[in-house]
Amino acid sequence: MKDLDRFAITGAVLDQLAGTPDPRLKRILESAVRHLHDFAREVELTPEEWLAGIAFLTAVGQACTPHRQEFILLSDVLGLSRLINVMHDARSRAEGATETSLLGPFFREAAPEVPLGGSLAARPESAGGKEILLFGRVTDADGAPIPGATMDLWQTNAEGLYDLQAEDPSVVDMRGKLRCDAEGRYHLRTVKPVGYAVPLDGPVGRLVHRQGRHGHRPAHIHVLVTAPGYQDLVTALYFADDPHIGSDTVFGVSASLVVSERMGLPDSPRPDLPAVRYDFRLSPLAAGATSGRVGADPSRMAAAVAAAEAARAG
Numbered sequence: 001m002k003d004l005d006r007f008a009i010t011g012a013v014l015d016q017l018a019g020t021p022d023p024r025l026k027r028i029l030e031s032a033v034r035h036l037h038d039f040a041r042e043v044e045l046t047p048e049e050w051l052a053g054i055a056f057l058t059a060v061g062q063a064c065t066p067h068r069q070e071f072i073l074l075s076d077v078l079g080l081s082r083l084i085n086v087m088h089d090a091r092s093r094a095e096g097a098t099e100t101s102l103l104g105p106f107f108r109e110a111a112p113e114v115p116l117g118g119s120l121a122a123r124p125e126s127a128g129g130k131e132i133l134l135f136g137r138v139t140d141a142d143g144a145p146i147p148g149a150t151m152d153l154w155q156t157n158a159e160g161l162y163d164l165q166a167e168d169p170s171v172v173d174m175r176g177k178l179r180c181d182a183e184g185r186y187h188l189r190t191v192k193p194v195g196y197a198v199p200l201d202g203p204v205g206r207l208v209h210r211q212g213r214h215g216h217r218p219a220h221i222h223v224l225v226t227a228p229g230y231q232d233l234v235t236a237l238y239f240a241d242d243p244h245i246g247s248d249t250v251f252g253v254s255a256s257l258v259v260s261e262r263m264g265l266p267d268s269p270r271p272d273l274p275a276v277r278y279d280f281r282l283s284p285l286a287a288g289a290t291s292g293r294v295g296a297d298p299s300r301m302a303a304a305v306a307a308a309e310a311a312r313a314g
């Protein structure tokens with residue numbers, strides 16, 4: 001019997017994993033074990049630190065509710081979500097298609113329908129900010145319009161809070177679903193979003209504080225664009241004048257997604273409002289591919305995982 005010293009233990013675990021029937025799962029677990037052991041050796045992890053790590057992850061799990069996904073937040077602040085997005089883009093985004101950004105923890109599947117030209121501000125108190133217009137087209141990667149594409153948009157209110165943070169499912173505000181017209185055009189009114197801190201009242205927030213980070217995200221509007229035959233586009237538009245545009249706590253900003261509202265834009269359907277024009281370009285969906293969304297509505301996380309497992313099993 002071999003002595004399991006600080007290096008031999010890694011091989012012993014890999015030997016026991018060797019019979020994992022699913023080859024992809026086997027590869028992921030082997031790599032995770034190798035990196036986890038290397039990490040512990042590199043930092044000479046002590047028993048107290050090991051236990052603190054377990055206590056931290058336990059607290060992250062306990063902070064999750066149907067309205068809050070603390071693990072996604074952890075993934076976001078560690079840059080893992082961005083990395084997964086970037087790698088997914090590299091594999092599947094068509095040249096010329098819009099870059100993706102993070103879905104984040106505040107997406108919800110059920111959003112109210114907003115007619116073209118309508119507003120995301122459903123509650124009078126949220127309409128206190130600066131009203132702006134968002135307009136443009138949804139096209140394919142070459143710029144050909146996609147008729148009838150569906151857009152989900154969600155953002156903070158003037159206080160920098162998402163409706164989900166009220167932890168009351170009956171509160172639905174600053175989000176909406178709209179359908180583009182036959183030429184792929186869309187326009188809607190909203191309130192210019194303000195930057196906000198990621199939720200800092202939980203274990204991930206305490207971690208961010210201990211790292212001396214500001215915890216802020218620059219002002220943005222989340223957008224999910226879907227159309228039959230195209231990959232779901234999960235992205236966001238970031239406002240150039242936000243002081244944290246260059247230091248997003250969750251690393252969501254790409255230069256191609258930075259916008260500014262302006263008066264006098266040609267073709268604006270509401271010339272009386274400062275406007276942002278943005279055309280969203282979708283990648284085609286490869287045969288048999290899944291939507292490729294990184295993240296999910298927190299209340300449907302279990303269903304999303306089950307669907308992913310079923311897709312793998314099938």
Ligand SMILES: [Fe+2]
Pocket residue numbers: 104106217220222
């Ligand atoms: Fe956000």
